[in-house]
Amino acid sequence: MKNLTITGLILLALSVLLFYLTSPNFRINDLGMPHVMGIMGGIGIGLIIGGMVGYVSKGSAIKAEEKRKEFKQLQKDKEDLEKQAAEIARREAELRNHENQNPQI
Template sequence: MKNLTIIGLILLALSILLFYLTANNFTINDLGMPHIMGILGGIGIGLIIGGMVGYVSKGSAIKAEQKRKEFQKLQQEKEELEKRAADIARREAELNLRNENPQV
């Protein structure tokens, strides 16, 4: 979002600079169809660039969310496997203890 704002400000500054370089002694009465077309074109370019940047940033945010969910799932599976391994080790220890000390 920050990049989009910076790009928008740069394009706005560039358009203002070009406007003042090409329009000497401009008054509001001199506003004609070419100026309106330029304004609409600038808005259109801004919307196109904004849409592309938004699409890319949303895609990367979705990918990051998927990676985070996958990581959490892997952590849960690891904890379950550790619990199972501890349970198996405990059972083996109990069996070894019973085999070493048989009750008569």
């Protein structure tokens, strides 16, 4: 988002510079309908591009959040499986110890 703001400010400064370079004797009284239409067109194009970039950015953020949730769920499942494996190993060790202590002849 910061990059978009910086890019927008750079383009705005460039457009102001180009406008003053092409119209050195421009005064506020000379502001006419073509200038207003150009300004409104620029704002419209900026809003359209900004909306598209925002839509793509939001989609990427949602996908990243889903991946994070899935990763956390996988970690939780792994911990549960490790606990189950440890419990099974403990039970098997107890069973072996019990069999070793009470051998059947």
